[in-house]
Amino acid sequence: MDKKNRRWLIAPSILGLALILSLAWGYREYTMRKNMEVTLENNYQRLFFDVKKHVENVQTNLSKAMVANSTEQNVLLLSQIMNEAYFAQDKLAQLPVPQADIAKTQKFLNQAADYSYYLIQTHLDGKPLTNEQRGQLANLQENSAAFNSELSKLQAQLAEKNFVIGSLSSKQTARVEKGNENIFQTTLVNIDKNMAKVPRLIYDGPFADEMINRKPVGLTGENISKEKAMSIAKDFFGANKVRKINSFEEGEHIDEVAIPSYNFSIQLANTTDESVYIGISRKGGNVIWMRNSRPIGQEKITIEQAQRKALEFLESKGFKNMEPNYYQKYDGGVLFNFVLTEENVTIYPDLVKVKVALDNGEIVGFDAAQYYSYHQDRNLNEPQLSLEEARSKLRDDFEVNSSRLAIIPKGKNEVMCYEFKGRYLYGEFIIYVNADNGKEEDVLQLVIDENGTLTF
Amino acid sequence: MKITKRKVKYLLLTMIFTFTFLSILTYFKPMDYLTEAEYNKALAPRVLYWGTQGEDVKKVQWRLVQWKYLVGDVDGIYGPETYRAVRRFQQKNGLKVDGVVGPETAAALGITLSEARPASSAGLNRQSDEYLLARCIHGEARGEPYIGKVAVAAVILNRVEHPDFPNTIAGVIYQPLAFTAVADGQINLTPNKDAIRAARDALNGWDPTYGALYYWNPATATSKWIWSRKVTLKIGKHWFGV
Numbered sequence: 001m002d003k004k005n006r007r008w009l010i011a012p013s014i015l016g017l018a019l020i021l022s023l024a025w026g027y028r029e030y031t032m033r034k035n036m037e038v039t040l041e042n043n044y045q046r047l048f049f050d051v052k053k054h055v056e057n058v059q060t061n062l063s064k065a066m067v068a069n070s071t072e073q074n075v076l077l078l079s080q081i082m083n084e085a086y087f088a089q090d091k092l093a094q095l096p097v098p099q100a101d102i103a104k105t106q107k108f109l110n111q112a113a114d115y116s117y118y119l120i121q122t123h124l125d126g127k128p129l130t131n132e133q134r135g136q137l138a139n140l141q142e143n144s145a146a147f148n149s150e151l152s153k154l155q156a157q158l159a160e161k162n163f164v165i166g167s168l169s170s171k172q173t174a175r176v177e178k179g180n181e182n183i184f185q186t187t188l189v190n191i192d193k194n195m196a197k198v199p200r201l202i203y204d205g206p207f208a209d210e211m212i213n214r215k216p217v218g219l220t221g222e223n224i225s226k227e228k229a230m231s232i233a234k235d236f237f238g239a240n241k242v243r244k245i246n247s248f249e250e251g252e253h254i255d256e257v258a259i260p261s262y263n264f265s266i267q268l269a270n271t272t273d274e275s276v277y278i279g280i281s282r283k284g285g286n287v288i289w290m291r292n293s294r295p296i297g298q299e300k301i302t303i304e305q306a307q308r309k310a311l312e313f314l315e316s317k318g319f320k321n322m323e324p325n326y327y328q329k330y331d332g333g334v335l336f337n338f339v340l341t342e343e344n345v346t347i348y349p350d351l352v353k354v355k356v357a358l359d360n361g362e363i364v365g366f367d368a369a370q371y372y373s374y375h376q377d378r379n380l381n382e383p384q385l386s387l388e389e390a391r392s393k394l395r396d397d398f399e400v401n402s403s404r405l406a407i408i409p410k411g412k413n414e415v416m417c418y419e420f421k422g423r424y425l426y427g428e429f430i431i432y433v434n435a436d437n438g439k440e441e442d443v444l445q446l447v448i449d450e451n452g453t454l455t456f
Numbered sequence: 457m458k459i460t461k462r463k464v465k466y467l468l469l470t471m472i473f474t475f476t477f478l479s480i481l482t483y484f485k486p487m488d489y490l491t492e493a494e495y496n497k498a499l500a501p502r503v504l505y506w507g508t509q510g511e512d513v514k515k516v517q518w519r520l521v522q523w524k525y526l527v528g529d530v531d532g533i534y535g536p537e538t539y540r541a542v543r544r545f546q547q548k549n550g551l552k553v554d555g556v557v558g559p560e561t562a563a564a565l566g567i568t569l570s571e572a573r574p575a576s577s578a579g580l581n582r583q584s585d586e587y588l589l590a591r592c593i594h595g596e597a598r599g600e601p602y603i604g605k606v607a608v609a610a611v612i613l614n615r616v617e618h619p620d621f622p623n624t625i626a627g628v629i630y631q632p633l634a635f636t637a638v639a640d641g642q643i644n645l646t647p648n649k650d651a652i653r654a655a656r657d658a659l660n661g662w663d664p665t666y667g668a669l670y671y672w673n674p675a676t677a678t679s680k681w682i683w684s685r686k687v688t689l690k691i692g693k694h695w696f697g698v
Contacts, residue, residue, distance in 0.1 A: 011464040018471050093622040096632040100681050103620040110619040207619040251687025257666035277603045293602040331653050427577055447580045
């Protein structure tokens with residue numbers, strides 16, 4: 001009897017032990033989760049308060065910039081506005097709200113920063129603010145003030161309700177569908193709606209609307225049909241080289257991209273899959289890009305041989321006077337940057353990239369998107385400065401290895417510069433000096449290794 | 457009485473199973489993360505060969521002298537003697553005998569090859585951009601055709617340039633609620649070769665979408681808002697739009 005009793009006890013005691021263990025385990029999980037939630041929430045709160053502070057700083061610095069009269073003070077204030085606006089944008093984008101709800105707010109902050117940078121440049125060129133620019137600054141000030149007061153209200157409400165920002169990401173979708181009942185998101189959505197009404201900033205910078213919606217200037221001629229595009233694609237590879245050609249499915253707004261095009265995937269003769277892609281512009285029927293994604297075998301040809309192949313290829317496609325610039329060796333191929341030269345001037349905006357496979361010298365990549373975006377007939381004026389005069393603008397200890405005339409893009413315009421390639425303290429640099437007024441327009445750092453050159 | 461016993465036994469067995477399962481679930485960590493060293497090895501190895509000069513060559517020579525493969529000067533020039541010594545070393549250690557010091561031979565020598573660069577450009581490269589993009593491509597577009605992978609990377613890069621979005625690659629990729637593969641951790645899978653190639657092609661400027669800012673899979677997209685975007689092109693399973 002005793003024995004039986006004891007045996008009967010074994011199971012429950014093991015069960016009991018298991019229960020205790022799982023409880024302990026559960027508790028550990030629970031505290032860990034709690035810990036992580038708090039850490040995350042703290043981070044979100046910090047971001048929110050930071051956004052508020054940065055926007056506040058943008059607002060006050062804008063007011064100061066409108067009062068200040070000296071160039072020096074204005075440059076200082078504008079550089080602070082630029083910083084604070086970028087900070088605000090960066091932190092705002094880390095909050096757990098959908099992109100769509102803060103897109104216009106981000107744009108406002110990015111453009112405010114970009115615009116400040118633009119104004120700093122005009123200040124440094126010695127140009128005073130125009131009335132129009134003053135008006136735009138006043139507008140920016142007004143909008144950042146409105147933005148800031150919304151954030152203040154939101155902050156007060158959040159404090160009152162003890163709102164947890166982290167709860168947004170988990171129940172996010174359900175909440176939006178319930179009609180945006182939480183104040184955090186509603187406020188941000190409202191701010192975004194107001195931002196959409198902000199008048200357009202007119203200036204020259206990478207985030208300006210004008211730059212974003214730029215149309216290609218290098219494409220001329222009539223719009224072509226899909227059949228015509230298909231035959232252009234076939235001709236590009238040569239007669240009887242294309243076994244199969246298929247068009248990509250298009251959306252109804254295909255015309256609203258930067259370069260409206262027909263796109264095909266192609267199976268070449270002697271291959272087993274559709275691994276070649278090509279894009280052909282609707283306007284003018286130019287090949288914008290081509291890419292053969294086949295795997296590349298053992299390296300058999302040299303960079304020099306590959307470069308000759310690339311040049312021959314460009315000649316055959318009607319690109320004359322193209323000069324090889326930098327190359328990058330990667331994944332068994334080498335990508336060359338070719339730029340147009342006209343009357344001994346290197347025209348950087350007119351860039352064509354050609355990738356050559358190093359196993360058999362086949363052209364496996366071609367990209368003329370930039371060429372067709374910028375190519376135009378240019379009037380190349382004689383530079384006002386001589387090479388020596390421009391050279392004298394550089395540091396004395398900058399060791400120049402080569403120099404030439406070049407056209408580089410600057411905002412929406414192009415400027416003619418003397419290009420000086422050389423060394424300074426063992427680092428490789430390119431310095432561009434404006435050929436008309438001697439201004440240092442740009443400095444690039446080169447990183448050269450066995451795989452080619454990168455510019456920074 | 458007997459039935460109860462059996463019941464208890466079953467219960468116990470189930471308990472043990474659940475328990476083991478739970479503990480595996482909690483403590484198991486898939487080992488598919490690439491370490492930085494492995495990644496460097498797979499991508500852009502610095503290689504020393506006949507004619508190479510510099511600090512790295514000195515390091516190699518120093519080791520070879522220490523281990524008595526090389527009798528000669530540690531002069532930092534990869535000449536015939538260094539070449540023969542490297543070959544002897546590779547032969548002895550079961551490495552590919554090619555007289556070239558790549559990452560594997562360097563590892564066997566117990567050294568890491570650094571790039572001898574001036575301070576102004578030390579550490580400047582595109583590898584971190586490439587790697588992050590490749591991870592995102594792998595998480596988001598694993599099953600897509602090659603051009604679809606490049607297109608996904610192009611959308612990310614287009615966002616970086618656009619005022620409506622964050623201004624860095626990491627900022628765009630890790631923006632909360634922007635990419636499902638980031639939210640569910642698939643971004644941490646090891647990118648395959650195709651993903652890395654696609655990342656490089658995109659970074660080198662190829663944009664098959666001509667400036668698209670959005671893409672979504674119509675079969676799985678959960679956000680209603682995304683349907684308000686203008687569709688421009690369809691590649692594989694993804695729709696691209698502005």
